[in-house]
């Protein structure tokens with residue numbers, strides 16, 4: 001199934017938020033670095049999580065998968081770190097690549113990192129600077145993957161930017177405790193996506209590592225810290241729940257359950273953003289710097305807020321995700337009749353009561369674009385055809401089953417229809 005026809009139909013019913021992808025990556029890595037056995041429950045084996053799981057096995061962790069429902073339990077015995085050569089296929093997962101580059105260097109003598117889709121083009125320069133600082137040998141294909149690297153992090157103080165991706169900072173945070181030296185990460189400018197650094201610090205804490213956070217300017221790891229095995233059940237994913245929360249807000253009758261109201265996930269902000277719209281303002285400004293993954297579905301929401309103009313700002317980093325998400329979402333929703341102006345670092349959206357539909361749209365091989373278009377389809381006048389719809393496998397392989405379960409009307413499409 002690569003193209004589907006979606007009929008406009010109202011979604012109805014209750015859905016449990018799928019387990020958090022960000023927390024699953026982190027639990028898998030921390031468990032894979034701890035001595036002894038850890039049990040991680042409630043994991044979706046999406047393409048991204050399979051990438052981290054297979055990579056941790058390459059780096060010496062032993063992982064057994066059990067469970068026959070949509071979610072699995074992982075029994076993980078940590079790596080002993082004596083790997084001579086690791087081949088790490090990150091598939092399309094930026095998190096896997098940026099988290100495991102520093103970790104891989106610590107566990108294996110030599111690592112080769114590969115990936116597919118847009119991953120090769122996503123920036124790595126922040127790590128190349130660290131490689132120079134620590135005299136780590138590396139080779140790339142003109143700055144892109146495959147990356148081959150050999151050498152050890154040296155510890156001490158790392159100065160880095162917080163304005164490209166928080167994933168570089170999370171990656172170092174996972175690796176530095178393995179050095180058993182005092183280390184500090186100094187963040188030179190404003191940290192964007194800081195909620196994800198909170199998730200990393202929180203997961204490290206569960207596995208025995210405490211990080212001293214001085215207002216996201218300095219993150220300190222003490223030489224005494226040591227990973228300790230733990231059991232963890234993955235909580236619901238606000239970034240995925242956002243698709244259903246927005247579906248409800250644009251007129252569907254969907255209840256998304258199973259979310260932790262005390263969660264540290266930055267994308268919990270979806271709840272406040274929806275409330276902001278309900279307060280009757282004619283102009284809404286959304287700063288995307290801390291919540292990049294919400295932007296595609298927020299663009300759907302804004303397109304269907306009749307009489308409201310939405311300004312999405314500080315969103316330039318959206319261009320370096322699985323697709324250029326500013327261009328992808330404005331182009332595809334534009335085909336459905338939405339009124340969106342693309343700016344260098346944001347979008348201006350004039351809301352309407354309903355979209356036209358009646359067009360062929362594409363996911364740009366981006367799961368969040370595919371799921372956003374599926375939600376938009378529920379408020380179109382005419383059917384839409386969505387090509388490359390299986391991009392959802394990156395984070396949410398059951399998305400189309402769940403969409404159908406809620407009453408979504410989809411048919412496999414072939415051009416004879």
Ligand SMILES: O=C(O)C1=C[C@@H](OP(=O)(O)O)[C@@H](O)[C@H](O)C1
Nearest residue numbers: 022095165166167193196292293
């Ligand atoms: O650490 C994480 O789990 C993530 C961090 C974010 O990336 P950036 O820090 O590059 O914004 C986010 O977009 C990504 O989907 C997941």
Ligand SMILES: C=C(OP(=O)(O)O)C(=O)O
Nearest residue numbers: 092093094095096293321
């Ligand atoms: C950007 C995303 O993930 P990653 O950076 O891990 O590829 C995402 O899930 O939207």
